[in-house]
């Protein structure tokens with residue numbers, strides 16, 4: 636019969652103690668390995684994210700640049716900027732289409748203009764195009780008439796010209812000479828003044844003109860940039876894409892072509 640001996644017991648503890656120490660060592664090594672794997676994987680994920688982000692940002696930057704180039708092409712016929720500092724070139728070619736009421740517009744905007752007028756009429760409205768393409772001579776006579784009417788208040792011809800230019804563009808600087816602008820009034824209210832904005836026709840046009848490629852060219856808060864006072868009747872064709880962007884952002888053509 637085996638009897639329990641104290642030396643056997645201490646030997647058992649010695650062996651058991653060595654085993655525990657071994658396990659601890661192994662556990663520490665495993666922990667270290669786990670840490671290395673964790674940091675390695677984290678670093679790889681971060682690198683991957685930075686890489687993807689870099690590509691996406693570069694792509695966005697590139698497409699932004701392309702958009703800017705596309706938008707900044709002020710020489711595109713529909714985005715041509717005409718104002719006091721951007722006169723119409725001497726030999727600007729123009730192909731006109733005559734409307735039913737005798738007015739003329741650039742042939743390229745005829746279809747969209749017609750569609751816009753038809754859509755307004757189908758809503759029971761009565762918009763009336765009271766001015767569209769003007770020759771340089773016509774523009775000159777309108778401008779001269781305005782200068783004369785300003786002479787009373789202005790002390791000099793120079794001052795009268797300055798005042799007149801806020802209301803009527805000097806010849807060579809009016810969009811009407813491009814055939815891309817139309818003045819539209821309500822049949823029931825044909826005055827070219829601020830009251831025009833209250834007519835159902837203007838309310839509809841301001842809301843829907845961009846769907847047909849037109850913008851309200853001289854908004855009330857952009858006179859500093861356009862050089863022309865608020866005209867809630869003057870619509871300019873710029874094409875549907877540009878029109879929707881301009882009206883959505885509440886900017887003027889000067890700002891759009893410089894974006």
Ligand SMILES: [Zn+2]
Pocket residue numbers: 766811816817818868869870
């Ligand atoms: Zn006008």
